[in-house]
Amino acid sequence: MTPDDSLLAALADALARRAHQEPACDPGLPRAAVAVLLRPGEQGLELLLIRRAEREGDPWSGHVALPGGREQAEDAGPAHTAARETHEEVAIDVRRDGRMVGALEPVWPQSSRAPRIVVRPFVFAIPAHARAVPNHEVHAAVWIPLRELLHRGAVTEHLLEIDGIEPMRFPAFDARGYVVWGLTHRILTTFLEVYGEVSGERVSG
Template identity: 80%
Template sequence: MTPEDSTIAALAGALAARTFTEPPHDPGLPRAAVAVLLRPGPEGLELLLIRRAEREGDPWSGHVALPGGREQAEDAGPAATAARETHEEVGIDVAAGGRLLGAVEPVWPQSSRAPRIAVRPFVFAVPADAEAVPNEEVDAAVWVPVHELLHPGAVTEFLFEMEGVEPMRFPAFDARGYVVWGLTHRILTTFLGIYAQVVDAAGE
């Protein structure tokens, strides 16, 4: 078993042991699911980030994010939503050689100015040869070694500026020049905390 295989197995165990609060029940609250994709790479496990295409009217236009999207009635559940959207957006079929490791705490916007939506993140392990082929909804896709996101040098801030509103600073990650903030930052902060505990426990 490789070190990456050991980490993935430990992550699955750690995720299975977690409990968390589901989003408030609200039939009118849109729901989405995203995928934290992990694959073995030259520097250990890598995580896939995408940059969404610039689209008028899209509140997340141009944001750096995780592959995913809104739940559809035909989806078997939120994990199936994350898998379907991942296949559509970056061409990676997690059902073909991939493995669902577990879920991370759901998130929803804290600002009253942000669209109302609950987002469920799911962690998947995929083969080392998994390659992202972005569709028209995605401008770019990049695999980032997880250890780089854990490095203190990855911590930064994002300055949000909008006409008529006082500029606001948000915590962010610098992922090889891609600035990750907002809901994706919150998801990754939780995931990276779990990952770090797993690695520390293994003495890696």
């Protein structure tokens, strides 16, 4: 067993222990799922981020995000949704080439301006040779070492300006120029807390 395998096993145990902590959410809301994709890299485990394509009418147009999307009627469940959307968006087949490590608590937008939807994040481990090939919904994809997100230099703010409203500041990560904020920032903050507990890696720098 490699160090990464041991770390992923510990991560799976930690995520399983959190299962009872899930917050209650409106069962009538639409559902979506995203994938936290992890692969071994030169600096340890890496995470895949995507920048969504600019699309009119898409509330997350151009945002930095995790692969994923809305649950469809034919999906066997939210984990299937995350896997299907990942394959469609970046051509990585986690059901064939990877394995599910666990799930994080569902989240939903806090802003009244955002769509009412519940998003369930799933963590998958994939091989080092996995490559992301973006489709038309994805402008770019980048692998970020987890230790870079744990560096204090990655902590920043996102300034959101909306006509007629005082600009709002949101906590964010700067991942090699990709600014992660909103739902994705909340998901990754929770994930990094769990990862830090099992790896011993903490915010540094």
